[in-house]
Amino acid sequence: xxxxxxxxxxxxxxxxxxxxxxxxxxxxxxxxxxxxxxxxxxxxxxxxxxxxxxxxxxxxxxxxxxxxxxxxxxxxxxxxxxxxxxxxxxxxxxxxxxxxxxxxxxxxxxxxxxxxxxxxxxxxxxxxxxxxxxxxxxxxxxxxxxxxxxxxxxxxxxxxxxxxxxxxxxxxxxxxxxxxxxxxxxxxxxxxxxxxxxxxxx
Numbered sequence: 141x142x143x144x145x146x147x148x149x150x151x152x153x154x155x156x157x158x159x160x161x162x163x164x165x166x167x168x169x170x171x172x173x174x175x176x177x178x179x180x181x182x183x184x185x186x187x188x189x190x191x192x193x194x195x196x197x198x199x200x201x202x203x204x205x206x207x208x209x210x211x212x213x214x215x216x217x218x219x220x221x222x223x224x225x226x227x228x229x230x231x232x233x234x235x236x237x238x239x240x241x242x243x244x245x246x247x248x249x250x251x252x253x254x255x256x257x258x259x260x261x262x263x264x265x266x267x268x269x270x271x272x273x274x275x276x277x278x279x280x281x282x283x284x285x286x287x288x289x290x291x292x293x294x295x296x297x298x299x300x301x302x303x304x305x306x307x308x309x310x311x312x313x314x315x316x317x318x319x320x321x322x323x324x325x326x327x328x329x330x331x332x333x334x335x336x337x338x339x340x341x342x
Contacts, residue, residue: 194213194215194217195213195214195215195216195217195222195225195288195289196211196212196213196214196285196288197211197212197214197222197225197226197281197285197288198210198211198212198226198280198281198284198285198327199211199212199229199230199234199239199240199241199281200239200240200241200242200277200281201238201239201240201328202238202240207277208326208327208328209277209280209281209284209326209327209328210239210327210328211284211288211327211328212230212234212239214226218289219252219253219254219259219286219289219292220249220252222285222286222288222289223249223252223261223282223285223286224249226241226243226281226282226285227243227247227248227249229241229243229245241278241281242270242274242275242277242278242281243267243278243281243282244266244267244269244270244278246264246266247263247264247266247267248263248264248266249261249262249263249264250262250263250264250300250301251301254289254291254292257291257292257293257294258292258293258294258295258296258317259286259289259292259294259295259296260295260296260297260298261282261286261295261296261297261298262298262299262300262301263297263298263299263300264299264300265299265300267299268299272307272311275306275307276307276308276309276311277326279297279306279307279318280309280323280326280327282295282297283295283297283318283319283320283322283323284320284323284326284327287319287320293319294317294318294319295317295318295319296317296318297318303315306318308322308323309322309323309324309325309326
């Protein structure tokens, strides 16, 4: 190798050493963070019924004379906790935002079990005190909430262990397992509102 080549190699190695010295090095151990560089961290748990989590329950919102279902987040991961969260109803912030539920406050959840794609939900007989329009929404709340659970596509709703006929979106009574398709247009879309496609320039 010529002396010029040796000089080029040495210059390149020196440059690499300089870059390595400028790289961010890991700390050898814990260190204090200055107060002005700290962020507040919420290390406490979430209050029950808070609108956070990975599961959705469906509540009722009234717009004029129209009632629809709107999903909110809950910190529950499986069938029984999700249904308990649904029965607990809206939290204070959701009530202030106009959300409500048609499920009776006294309603008790007796059992939840999944067989294949069907979730069987067994509740107490307080649900039978609802009017026909209230019952339609209450059953839809259960069906849409169950449909959010992994692997669930239909719901068999029972009262104290006994199967019954339940109203679909048109008010027709059904004894077969219910799906969200039995309540078309009843739930608001959870898709984000996209801006309109701009018109092509003239």
